[in-house]
Structures are given as C-alpha cells and as structure tokens.
Amino acid sequence: MSRGTQPNQIIFQTANIDDKIYIKEQTGKFQKIRRYLASILTIIFIGLPFVPYQGQQAILFDVGAQKLHLFSWILYPHDLLIFVYLFIIAAFALFYISNRYGRIWCGYLCPQTIWSLLFFWLQFRVEGNAQAQKRLDKLPFGASKVIRKGIKHGLWLLVSLFTATTFMSYFLPATQLYSELFTGQLAALYWGWILTFMACTYINAGWIKEKMCEHMCPYSRFQSAMVNEATKQITYDNSRGEPRGPRKLSKPNAQVQIHDAAHEKLHKLSQNKQRTNSLGDCVDCNLCVQVCPVGIDIRQGFQYECISCGLCIDACDQVMSRFNYAKGLIRYHGKVKGKRSHSLAYIGLIGIFSVLFIIWMANRPMxxxxxxxxxxxxxxxxxxxxxxxxxxxxxxxxxxxxxxxxxxxxxxxxxxxxxxxxxxxxxxxxxxxxxxxxxxxxxxxxxxxxxxxxxxxxxxxxxxxxxxxx
Ligand code: SF4
Ligand code: SF4
Missing domain, CATH: 2.60.40.10 (Immunoglobulins)
Known part of the structure; x- marks a missing residue:
C-alpha cells in the first residue's frame, strides 16, 4: 500500500457504487464551520422568498409573465445576458477558490453537501452512530427496524417536501403558494413540480449522497486542472506520520473524553500495545477514514473524491491531543511561495467581467x-x-x-x-x-x-x- 503521496498529486480510484459508507459522527472546528455555514445558507434559502420589495416579492421568477423580479430590477428574456455575465463571474470565482483552497466549495457550500449533512444528522438522531446503523441494517425486518427506518425516511421526506415548496416559492409568490397549499387549492401543475423537486431532494440527499460528488458532478473531474503546489489541500503529513502503528497512551490527555465506541477501541489499543521510537505520529486508529463522508483514506494521498471538508483533520487533531502530540498531522497544506499566476489571472478575469457587467447594467434601457x-x-x-x-x-x-x-x-x-x-x-x-x-x-x-x-x-x-x- 502506498504510504502517502505528494500534496498536489491526485489519485483517481473508482469505488464500488454499491458500497455503503457508515460515517462516524464528528465534532470539531471544521465541522462547526460547516454547520454554521449550512445553517446560514439554509436560512437565506428559506427566508428570501418572504422578503418584500415595494409591495411585492423581492425575488420571483414569474414564468407565466416571462419576467424575473430581482429587487428593483425587472428582467425580461432579452435581458438574460445578465446571467451570462453572472455565470462567467461565478465560474472564475470558483476557479480562483479551487486554485487557492482546493475543493472547499464542495465541502462547505454546495447544496448537495448541505442537504446530505442535514440528512446524516437526522439519521444519527434516529438510527444512532455508525455501529448502530450497521447493526440495524444487518437485522432481519421486524417491528423495531421498520419503525426506525420508517421514522428516518418520514423525516427525510418531510425535509424534502419543505425544500421543494421553498424552491417553488421562487416561482410562485410565497404568500399565494402557502395559502393555496394549506387551503387545498393549489393547482395540479404546481403539485406536480413540488413532488418532482421533492423526489430529487430525497433521492439526492438520502440515497445518492457522496456518489453524486464522486460519479456525477463534473467539477470533481476537472478540479485537478485548477490545482498546483500552492493550492491548500487536505494533506496527510507522510514524513511525520509514518511508519504508522498503534501504541500505548502513556499520558492521557484529561480534556479528551472517551465518548464513543471508536474512542474506546482506541483507548484499549493504546493500553495493549507499546509505542516504539521507530513509529511515526500516526497511531493507525483509522478515525480519519471512519469520519470521511466519501469513504477515502487520506493517508494514501490526495484523491479526487476528497471534498476538502476537514472532518479528518478534526478527528486526527483530537487523537493527537489525546496522545499529547502536536496537531496538524492532517491539515490544509499548500506551498506559501507556490505559483500564484493562475490566481492572479482569475482575479483579473473576475475584475474585467465585473466591470463589463456594471457597464451593461448601467446602460440597460428601462x-x-x-x-x-x-x-x-x-x-x-x-x-x-x-x-x-x-x-x-x-x-x-x-x-x-x-x-x-x-x-x-x-x-x-x-x-x-x-x-x-x-x-x-x-x-x-x-x-x-x-x-x-x-x-x-x-x-x-x-x-x-x-x-x-x-x-x-x-x-x-x-x-x-x-x-x-x-
Ligand atoms: S486519525 Fe490521525 S492518527 Fe488516526 S489513523 Fe488517521 S492520520 Fe493516523
Ligand atoms: S479525506 Fe474525507 S474527511 Fe478528509 S477532507 Fe477529504 S472528504 Fe473530508
């Protein structure tokens, strides 16, 4: 087995699409950032259709009248050049972020990640941790299994329904949509769209999950073209961590609690095995793999499936604290004096298209x-x-x-x-x-x-x- 690769070297390996990943729930700095960002973006998504502007919904795609309300702007089909500019600017912004920080869009901001995070959170609350989920899946169908699975899927469907109606309220005024929905007067056409969006959310976030990022999203395939040695990517410090191996926990860190089965196993391992001077800092606890939402082992080098979520950093930092080792065995890493020419080119292009966009908007006939x-x-x-x-x-x-x-x-x-x-x-x-x-x-x-x-x-x-x- 390869024991680590260079930070900017990407490994392409194909996972079996049927492999089910049981993720260990992880807390820590990066998970906290992900949750805050996900909460803020979700609140914006739900709240925006209720923002009024001069007596009407501030953001509304009025498909029937073929116009788009964006606060004081009213855009007709021939104004849609605005989206060409916005998409170009957004694309270069994404290239820039990928060039500087790798795939953090995927790990922190992508709707697929945010909804999967929410669905995982519900699954943990209903079915328990990864081991409990595994045990439940192995059980033959009985009352307990049916009830737990039923509650989980019921909650997923409810979240999907709410997501779909929220999405629909960008196309039909929110006040009209909800009043017609609750009085049973909503037209069959709108119900059709709501059920379609609901099914997409449920299937994507509940069933497809990380496979969307690995097998369907084109961004994961072309991101390698945007990274260089200056890109901050999730990196396992091979020189510090290897040779890996379990060892005795000589001086436990009192601040770190044994709070689940995985930590318990780690504790027992450390009691039973002796650390030798020939070992690196990796205690081979496998926690970085167990928390990974895409099921990869970052110690094998950077892989295209990695969504830069930082969960393996949180897990590994906690282990390092436990052993009183320095944190950062796994970390965001990129050469400080690496190539910046791509970043500068992207900033330049964002600037040029932003100026063109402002000129176009200023001269747009009313x-x-x-x-x-x-x-x-x-x-x-x-x-x-x-x-x-x-x-x-x-x-x-x-x-x-x-x-x-x-x-x-x-x-x-x-x-x-x-x-x-x-x-x-x-x-x-x-x-x-x-x-x-x-x-x-x-x-x-x-x-x-x-x-x-x-x-x-x-x-x-x-x-x-x-x-x-x-
Ligand atoms: S979490 Fe850290 S110590 Fe544990 S296996 Fe992963 S790299 Fe090694
Ligand atoms: S290796 Fe897994 S846990 Fe670590 S950042 Fe990448 S996707 Fe997240």
Whole structure:
C-alpha cells in the first residue's frame, strides 16, 4: 500500500457504487464551520422568498409573465445576458477558490453537501452512530427496524417536501403558494413540480449522497486542472506520520473524553500495545477514514473524491491531543511561495467581467419599444390623396413607476400621426398600441425610413421603422 503521496498529486480510484459508507459522527472546528455555514445558507434559502420589495416579492421568477423580479430590477428574456455575465463571474470565482483552497466549495457550500449533512444528522438522531446503523441494517425486518427506518425516511421526506415548496416559492409568490397549499387549492401543475423537486431532494440527499460528488458532478473531474503546489489541500503529513502503528497512551490527555465506541477501541489499543521510537505520529486508529463522508483514506494521498471538508483533520487533531502530540498531522497544506499566476489571472478575469457587467447594467434601457408593421395591409389611400400606414407599438416598462409618453415622428417632413393621445404604461408592465401615420398629399416614394420617438418627463426612447407608399 502506498504510504502517502505528494500534496498536489491526485489519485483517481473508482469505488464500488454499491458500497455503503457508515460515517462516524464528528465534532470539531471544521465541522462547526460547516454547520454554521449550512445553517446560514439554509436560512437565506428559506427566508428570501418572504422578503418584500415595494409591495411585492423581492425575488420571483414569474414564468407565466416571462419576467424575473430581482429587487428593483425587472428582467425580461432579452435581458438574460445578465446571467451570462453572472455565470462567467461565478465560474472564475470558483476557479480562483479551487486554485487557492482546493475543493472547499464542495465541502462547505454546495447544496448537495448541505442537504446530505442535514440528512446524516437526522439519521444519527434516529438510527444512532455508525455501529448502530450497521447493526440495524444487518437485522432481519421486524417491528423495531421498520419503525426506525420508517421514522428516518418520514423525516427525510418531510425535509424534502419543505425544500421543494421553498424552491417553488421562487416561482410562485410565497404568500399565494402557502395559502393555496394549506387551503387545498393549489393547482395540479404546481403539485406536480413540488413532488418532482421533492423526489430529487430525497433521492439526492438520502440515497445518492457522496456518489453524486464522486460519479456525477463534473467539477470533481476537472478540479485537478485548477490545482498546483500552492493550492491548500487536505494533506496527510507522510514524513511525520509514518511508519504508522498503534501504541500505548502513556499520558492521557484529561480534556479528551472517551465518548464513543471508536474512542474506546482506541483507548484499549493504546493500553495493549507499546509505542516504539521507530513509529511515526500516526497511531493507525483509522478515525480519519471512519469520519470521511466519501469513504477515502487520506493517508494514501490526495484523491479526487476528497471534498476538502476537514472532518479528518478534526478527528486526527483530537487523537493527537489525546496522545499529547502536536496537531496538524492532517491539515490544509499548500506551498506559501507556490505559483500564484493562475490566481492572479482569475482575479483579473473576475475584475474585467465585473466591470463589463456594471457597464451593461448601467446602460440597460428601462423602457423598450418595438415596432411591428401591419403586414396584412401595407398601406391605404385616404381621401384619394394621402397614404396611411398602421403600426403596432409594443412598449415594456421595466421600472416600478407608471409613465406617460407623448409620441412623435422623426426623420420625415409633412408626415402626421392620426392621434396625438398620450400613451400610458403602468409600472412593471407591457402594453401595445395601434398607431396610424399619414403621408403628405401627393406622396410618391415607395419606402420612407423614419423613427417613432416616445418622450416623458424622465425618459426618451425611439425605434426605427419604414413607411410604405404606392
Ligand atoms: S486519525 Fe490521525 S492518527 Fe488516526 S489513523 Fe488517521 S492520520 Fe493516523
Ligand atoms: S479525506 Fe474525507 S474527511 Fe478528509 S477532507 Fe477529504 S472528504 Fe473530508
């Protein structure tokens, strides 16, 4: 067996997809950080749909009306370039984080990890620790097993249902969704979506779990292209830890309690075996493997399955404290003076796309005017002397204020609008208006390009069109 590899060397090994991993529940610094982050992100996810802005839901993907409310922004399908910018910026931010800190997105922030963490927590509360879970799985089906498994799956399904309704409240106003849900008036279509999202959550976080990170997520496959010797990765200190082996616990650390079967086993091991000077600091307790959510042994070197969660660090630090050894046998490690050119390039690209994004947002028109020429009747002769064309003006108001425009023509002499009635448009809405334009007497030209201009106290917009003659 390989006894450790270089920090930036990644091992690819394929796990049997049917192998079930029984994880030992771990406490410690990094687990605490994961739980805090997971709680904060979950609260944001649940709470955001209830945040109001100017009398309506601040964030709402209104699929029916084909628009997206993002606080003061109202985005229509042709505004979705915003997402291109945001995805590019997010992608470079992810590359930068991966280059500096490895796969910490996966270990701390990814929804798959957060929901799996929650499902594991429920499993520990219902079925007990890893050994108890193993024993329960080996039991033949009986009342106790059915009840425990039933409670666990019931809780998982409840969490999945709540996740699905929360997700749905980004597409249907939360107040409407919950009032229709609790009064039994929710349309079958919405129920269909909720049940689909619920099934996805339950299957992903309850059944697929770490296999999603290992076999399905593309990020785990291309992350190796983003790391170098400066990347802080989870590393087992091979020179310090090897040769590994169990040994006697000569001076137990009173602060560390024997709080479960694994620590008990460790204690007995240390009582029975003598430490020799030829041993390294690794006492071969296997705790770093037992707590690993993806079931790998980090002592074999960095592996692509590792999600940089730090649980093996927590476990190993506790063991080191117990033996009065220095912590950090397993730690986040990267060369301080390693290559930083990739990081700088990513920061540069994030900066460039952020500036482009700000410029695009600042110049984004708050009103849009589209002109559609009546194609059924290109022109009509009026009073045997003048020619009339009909146009449809399609106007979009992306602001939160009602606006009144006056219409005029630009670029033509002697042409007239049949009506000079002002055009009103409500806040956050679309309207369409039919407009007739009359040529001067004895007009001869076949095509006359011109512009429609809409003016209000605060805005002016124009759009080009063509007048058709005989
Ligand atoms: S937890 Fe630490 S001491 Fe125990 S096996 Fe892992 S590396 Fe060795
Ligand atoms: S080896 Fe396992 S426990 Fe350690 S950081 Fe990687 S995924 Fe987490």
């Amino acid at each position: 009103f849009e005017l589209n002109i559609i020429k009546d194609r059924n009747v290109l022109y009509r002769v009026v009073d045997d002397q003048r020619i009339e064309n009909t146009f449809e003006l399609k106007l979009i108001n992306k602001t939160q204020l009602k606006e009144t425009f006056t219409l005029s023509l630009k670029g033509v002499q002697g042409f007239e609008l049949v009506s000079d009635k002002p055009i009103e448009i409500d806040a956050d809405s679309r309207t369409s208006v039919l407009v007739n334009v009359l040529s001067p007497i004895d007009h001869k030209a076949k095509f006359v390009p011109f512009e429609f201009v809409l003016r209000s106290d605060n805005h002016a917009i124009s759009s080009k069109s063509v007048f058709h003659g005989k």
